[in-house]
Amino acid sequence: MGVAVRLSSISKKFGGFFANRNVSLSVEEGTIHALVGENGAGKSTLTKMIYGIHQPTSGELFINGKALRFTSPRDAIHSGIGMVHQHFMLVPELSVVENIILGNEQCRLFQPLPLKKSKTLIMNDAEAYGLAIDPDALVGSLSIGEQQRVEILKLLFRHAAIMIFDEPTAVLTPAETEHFFATLRSLRDKGKTIILITHKLDEVLAVADMVSVMRRGEIVGTVLASSATKAELARMMVGRNLLLRVTNPPATPGKTILSINKLGFCTKKGIKRIYDLTLNIRAGEIYGIAGVEGNGQSELLQTLWGLVPEGTLISGEARLKEHSLIGRSPAEIADMGVSNIPEDRLRHAVISNYTISENILFGRHREHAFHQGIGFNTESLNRYTKEMIADYALSCSSPERQPLTALSGGNQQKVVLARELSRPAVSLLLLAQPTRGVDIGAIEIIHQKIIDARMNGMAILLLSSELDEIIALSTRIGCFYKGFIRHEFSQEEVERKRDSANEFQKEIGLYIT
Amino acid sequence: MSRKSIQLLIPLLSLISALVVSSLIIVLAGRDPFMIFQKMFQATFGSAYGAGQVLFRMTTLIFMALAVALPFQVRLFNIGAEGQLLMGALAAAMTGAMLPATVPSPAAIPLCIMSAMMAGGCWALLAGVLKVRFGVNEVIGTIMLNFIAQGITGYLLTWHFAVPSTVHTAPITDAAAIPALDTLTGWFANSPANLSTLLAIGAALLFYMLIFQSRFGYEMRAVGLQPEAARYGGINAGMHTLMAMGTGGAAAGLGAANIVLGYRHSFEAGMTGGIGFTGIAVALLAGAHPLWILLSALFFGVLDYGGLSINAWIPKDIFMIIEALTILLVIAFSALGRRLS
Numbered sequence: 001m002g003v004a005v006r007l008s009s010i011s012k013k014f015g016g017f018f019a020n021r022n023v024s025l026s027v028e029e030g031t032i033h034a035l036v037g038e039n040g041a042g043k044s045t046l047t048k049m050i051y052g053i054h055q056p057t058s059g060e061l062f063i064n065g066k067a068l069r070f071t072s073p074r075d076a077i078h079s080g081i082g083m084v085h086q087h088f089m090l091v092p093e094l095s096v097v098e099n100i101i102l103g104n105e106q107c108r109l110f111q112p113l114p115l116k117k118s119k120t121l122i123m124n125d126a127e128a129y130g131l132a133i134d135p136d137a138l139v140g141s142l143s144i145g146e147q148q149r150v151e152i153l154k155l156l157f158r159h160a161a162i163m164i165f166d167e168p169t170a171v172l173t174p175a176e177t178e179h180f181f182a183t184l185r186s187l188r189d190k191g192k193t194i195i196l197i198t199h200k201l202d203e204v205l206a207v208a209d210m211v212s213v214m215r216r217g218e219i220v221g222t223v224l225a226s227s228a229t230k231a232e233l234a235r236m237m238v239g240r241n242l243l244l245r246v247t248n249p250p251a252t253p254g255k256t257i258l259s260i261n262k263l264g265f266c267t268k269k270g271i272k273r274i275y276d277l278t279l280n281i282r283a284g285e286i287y288g289i290a291g292v293e294g295n296g297q298s299e300l301l302q303t304l305w306g307l308v309p310e311g312t313l314i315s316g317e318a319r320l321k322e323h324s325l326i327g328r329s330p331a332e333i334a335d336m337g338v339s340n341i342p343e344d345r346l347r348h349a350v351i352s353n354y355t356i357s358e359n360i361l362f363g364r365h366r367e368h369a370f371h372q373g374i375g376f377n378t379e380s381l382n383r384y385t386k387e388m389i390a391d392y393a394l395s396c397s398s399p400e401r402q403p404l405t406a407l408s409g410g411n412q413q414k415v416v417l418a419r420e421l422s423r424p425a426v427s428l429l430l431l432a433q434p435t436r437g438v439d440i441g442a443i444e445i446i447h448q449k450i451i452d453a454r455m456n457g458m459a460i461l462l463l464s465s466e467l468d469e470i471i472a473l474s475t476r477i478g479c480f481y482k483g484f485i486r487h488e489f490s491q492e493e494v495e496r497k498r499d500s501a502n503e504f505q506k507e508i509g510l511y512i513t
Numbered sequence: 514m515s516r517k518s519i520q521l522l523i524p525l526l527s528l529i530s531a532l533v534v535s536s537l538i539i540v541l542a543g544r545d546p547f548m549i550f551q552k553m554f555q556a557t558f559g560s561a562y563g564a565g566q567v568l569f570r571m572t573t574l575i576f577m578a579l580a581v582a583l584p585f586q587v588r589l590f591n592i593g594a595e596g597q598l599l600m601g602a603l604a605a606a607m608t609g610a611m612l613p614a615t616v617p618s619p620a621a622i623p624l625c626i627m628s629a630m631m632a633g634g635c636w637a638l639l640a641g642v643l644k645v646r647f648g649v650n651e652v653i654g655t656i657m658l659n660f661i662a663q664g665i666t667g668y669l670l671t672w673h674f675a676v677p678s679t680v681h682t683a684p685i686t687d688a689a690a691i692p693a694l695d696t697l698t699g700w701f702a703n704s705p706a707n708l709s710t711l712l713a714i715g716a717a718l719l720f721y722m723l724i725f726q727s728r729f730g731y732e733m734r735a736v737g738l739q740p741e742a743a744r745y746g747g748i749n750a751g752m753h754t755l756m757a758m759g760t761g762g763a764a765a766g767l768g769a770a771n772i773v774l775g776y777r778h779s780f781e782a783g784m785t786g787g788i789g790f791t792g793i794a795v796a797l798l799a800g801a802h803p804l805w806i807l808l809s810a811l812f813f814g815v816l817d818y819g820g821l822s823i824n825a826w827i828p829k830d831i832f833m834i835i836e837a838l839t840i841l842l843v844i845a846f847s848a849l850g851r852r853l854s
Contacts, residue, residue, distance in 0.1 A: 307744060331747030340745065348745040351735050358731070363746035365731060374727040 002064065004029040004162050004193040005050060010059030012045055019045040020217045023059070027162075027210075032184055032194045034204045034225070037214030037237055038408070038439030043197045046214070047164050050195070051083045052076035063162070082160030084151040086167045092140030097122060099139050100154045118157070125156040129186050145176035152183065163187065164195045169203055170437070173292050175513070181207045199237075199439065201230045213237055234440055246447040249455070250495060251475040254283035257427050257459035258304075260318045265299045265483070268311030273299040274483040276316070283427065285491070286450070286460040288474030290467060291512045296483035297432070297463050298343070304430055304461075305340050306330045320428055334363065339420035343432035343463070345409075349416045356399035356407065357385040360419050367424070388418040393445060410442025417446060421453050429453065432463040447473060467505045471498055479511035487511040523850030530846070531839040538838070542831045549823055556822030557815050563822065565694065565704020570788075571814035572706075572771045573598075575713040577792020578810055579720050580637070580765035582801040584651070584757045586724055587737040587750075591758065593640055593655025594765040595789025596662030597633040601766025603666045604632035605773045606780035607674065609685025621689040626712075626770050633766020634759045636662060641758030645751040651758070659789075670782060681781035691775040707775030716764060720803040723760075733757060765789065791817070794840045798847055813840075 005027040012020040020042045027033045035043045048054045052070030070076045101118045131149045169177045212222040213236040258281040265274035273296045281287045318325045342348035350359045392414040435443045478485040497504040536546035556563045580594040608628040640654035674682045693707045724730040736743040736753045799805035820832040
């Protein structure tokens with residue numbers, strides 16, 4: 001087996017900042033090579049250089065032993081390299097076949113598309129690699145997992161021998177992830193070389209052959225996956241020993257804060273998303289909802305935050321202490337003492353182009369303490385921002401000028417958390433995917449802050465697709481399946497089973513599938 | 514190259530390229546570009562009257578551009594400044610004409626201005642309601658409302674309010690007229706420049722504070738940048754759409770202060786001459802920033818009056834081409850500048 005990709009002291013500078021410094025790496029042909037590292041460690045930049053999107057400032061790139069210089073992805077594709085981006089590059093209005101041949105139609109302009117011929121080729125690939133797909137379906141009607149298969153088929157159609165995957169499992173359900181791994185293995189077994197970017201260490205250990213760990217733009221080590229452990233990789237990533245599990249002292253819940261009684265959610269089209277959901281959350285406890293995405297969790301959050309789509313039929317009740325939450329606007333609900341951390345941070349929780357301090361204010365800008373005249377009191381806002389920056393160990397240089405996007409995912413989430421946890425008189429926190437897209441170093445402090453908030457008497461509804469996280473943080477756990485709670489683990493059970501997390505995960509797994 | 518230098522270089526580059534292209538066209542038309550530009554300069558900055566004309570046009574353009582810029586903050590494209598100005602102008606002229614002669618200036622002028630703002634604002638608000646309530650795209654809405662405004666004002670003028678055998682309404686009372694700079698100070702002799710220019714600069718400052726320094730603007734820009742996130746943050750996006758359109762329309766209506774109260778003193782057929790559309794270009798060149806609009810409006814004011822003044826030396830059609838090309842070049846370059854920085 002030869003070396004498929006070799007990087008020799010590659011550096012990439014953006015302005016004065018080294019995104020990659022002196023990186024050397026060899027990827028063997030026919031292996032799955034994982035690149036792990038925190039957000040901003042330089043994984044993406046590195047792969048973008050291999051794919052020709054960026055050009056290295058210095059250093060050399062060898063593909064199959066040949067020194068090459070790509071000026072655009074077109075060159076890279078020509079050399080047999082393909083990439084599946086985190087956000088798929090598909091046209092929802094076109095069929096699977098049309099998407100796959102797009103840009104590689106192999107016919108002249110104004111000639112009819114060779115759809116039939118391409119379809120046979122594609123179906124052959126699909127069969128060979130176990131990628132079940134309906135070639136005539138519109139891509140927009142496919143699930144995320146199926147869309148990913150289309151992306152893989154696209155690479156196969158272009159005869160890519162080297163495939164780069166950027167955070168491929170971020171959007172997949174656990175079942176889809178399993179299927180995806182099987183595909184990766186079969187690709188490898190047929191001689192494809194795979195470069196996998198991720199920051200989920202479990203996955204790396206499950207599927208990769210080699211693992212390279214990146215930190216601050218450099219590769220700090222490359223190890224055999226079979227001989228590596230999660231703790232070892234985590235330590236290499238952050239450069240220190242860190243607690244993957246936060247200490248969760250026993251809870252002493254107080255009076256009921258949120259009571260949901262026989263809640264039902266029926267969409268305009270008459271599809272029931274939530275059935276007779278009954279649930280109480282008390283002060284000083286974290287109620288964790290475990291479940292596969294798409295089982296009604298988003299709808300539950302929409303209902304509690306007053307953002308149900310027009311035409312939705314809501315039955316039953318949801319009360320904060322004695323006041324109903326149904327039919328109120330987000331602003332009114334916030335005023336009642338509810339904070340919300342939505343799952344899609346960049347789309348819903350922040351205004352990306354606003355500065356850090358403007359974002360610390362966002363959603364709380366109606367509070368009189370921040371007002372002055374027709375505008376804001378910069379002095380009190382800056383004081384508050386400084387407090388939050390210190391409290392959450394937020395690394396930023398000038399919060400009044402830097403846009404939020406200048407921060408890493410973890411630091412962005414800290415901004416959101418700081419803002420929502422410090423809302424005055426908040427009694428209930430709706431918390432979805434608190435550490436999604438967050439680097440390991442930031443997870444620790446985020447988890448600690450959540451536990452601290454609970455200790456201070458906040459009632460927290462936690463939704464997360466990471467069972468680890470649910471188990472580590474929750475006081476009680478409800479297993480959500482098809483719009484209702486199929487099973488609930490009591491506080492006593494959760495506290496007892498937390499120590500044997502692996503078995504507990506399996507047990508929860510039974511109730512959510 | 515640093516961001517700052519690009520930002521300064523781009524407008525300069527766009528102006529130079531516009532100059533070069535215009536010269537080429539003038540040469541092709543068989544004229545001497547240097548002579549033409551010299552005449553143009555003389556006609557605008559070289560005489561008190563010309564400078565006053567530029568000032569007058571700039572003033573209307575500021576109002577028009579503000580009417581486009583505010584809705585632009587919530588990603589709405591207000592094509593309807595022309596119609597809003599028409600409605601405002603008719604309202605101002607009618608109010609001014611119907612006021613008893615005994616009403617003193619301090620009451621008459623604000624009354625006329627208010628009615629112009631109300632008329633323009635309500636007209637734009639209609640497009641806002643259509644958008645929020647019925648999902649009608651605001652571009653379509655404002656274009657259609659332009660036609661309707663033209664129809665309404667044309668009909669009312671011709672059939673009801675025109676002084677017999679003329680195309681204008683009865684003059685407003687003397688007290689409702691905004692004094693010309695000439696009568697007050699003797700500057701800009703005989704030109705239509707009037708005190709409304711101060712009103713326009715004031716409005717631009719006010720809009721700047723509204724957009725960038727107020728809580729209202731903070732919410733509004735959030736709606737424009739990320740409507741979904743704004744909803745999650747408890748911001749009422751529909752309300753901001755209505756407010757932005759309404760306030761923008763009021764600014765367009767204010768243009769009537771300059772044209773009707775400051776200069777013509779009556780409503781006349783075709784008096785707006787499509788200046789509402791030039792306002793779109795002014796706002797785009799300024800990146801919808803109220804303070805840059807002041808400069809951008811000055812530039813277009815020069816272009817507008819300068820073009821008129823060289824009629825004797827170059828065919829009007831040629832100058833129309835030059836003017837439109839200049840607008841295109843400037844907008845294309847500023848879009849390029851935003852991409853580079």
